[in-house]
Amino acid sequence: MIPEDKIITNPAVREVIKNIDLNKIQFSDTNKFYTIDSEPNLLVFYGLKPTHTTPLNAEVIYLAINDIKTFCMSNKINAFSTNKLDGPTSLTGYPRIRTMFRHIFKATDIVVKIYVGQQLTSEEKQQIIYEHHNSPLGGHSGVSRTVKRLKLNYNWRHMKKDVKYYIKHCELCQKNKSHVKTN
Numbered sequence: 001m002i003p004e005d006k007i008i009t010n011p012a013v014r015e016v017i018k019n020i021d022l023n024k025i026q027f028s029d030t031n032k033f034y035t036i037d038s039e040p041n042l043l044v045f046y047g048l049k050p051t052h053t054t055p056l057n058a059e060v061i062y063l064a065i066n067d068i069k070t071f072c073m074s075n076k077i078n079a080f081s082t083n084k085l086d087g088p089t090s091l092t093g094y095p096r097i098r099t100m101f102r103h104i105f106k107a108t109d110i111v112v113k114i115y116v117g118q119q120l121t122s123e124e125k126q127q128i129i130y131e132h133h134n135s136p137l138g139g140h141s142g143v144s145r146t147v148k149r150l151k152l153n154y155n156w157r158h159m160k161k162d163v164k165y166y167i168k169h170c171e172l173c174q175k176n177k178s179h180v181k182t183n
C-alpha cells in the first residue's frame with residue numbers, strides 16, 4: 001500500500017493512480033500482487049506491510065524483491081520502474097535496498113528503474129555517479145555517456161550538470177585528459 005504522504009515520482013504512475021481508489025486494493029498472504037492494466041503501462045502493486053509477526057526488516061524486503069523478480073519472469077516483464085523504497089534502519093535504507101535490487105536482478109535481463117525524484121541527497125547522487133562512472137562498466141566515460149548510463153536507472157534534475165562537475169573533478173579523467181578524448 002502506498003502511504004498517502006508518499007510522493008509518486010514516476011509521472012506515468014501518478015497519472016494512473018489519480019483515477020483509482022487505492023483503498024480497494026487488497027492483499028492476502030497468498031496473493032501479494034495486484035495489477036492494473038492501463039495501456040501501455042501495467043501497474044503492479046506489491047503488498048509489503050509489516051505485521052506483528054513480520055516486521056519490515058531487511059530479510060522481508062529481500063524476499064519481496066525476489067518475489068517481484070519471479071513475478072516479472074513468469075509474466076515476461078523485461079523492464080519495470082519502482083519508486084524509491086527507504087526503510088527506517090541502515091539495513092533497510094535506500095542504499096541497501098538498491099544493492100538488493102542489483103544483486104537479485106543481476107543474472108536477469110530485466111531492467112529495473114528506480115524513480116528517486118528529488119529525494120536523493122547530494123551524497124547519494126555523488127555515490128550513484130561514482131558507481132556509473134568509476135566502475136569497470138562506467139570506464140570513466142565522458143559526460144554524455146555517463147549521463148546515458150545513469151538514465152537507465154535514475155533521473156534527477158540537473159543530472160548533466162552534476163555529472164559535468166563530477167568528471168571535472170575526477171582525478172583519473174583529468175590525468176588522462178591530455179591524451180584521451182573524453183566523451
Ligand SMILES: [Zn+2]
Pocket residue numbers: 133134140141167170171172173
Ligand atoms: Zn573519471
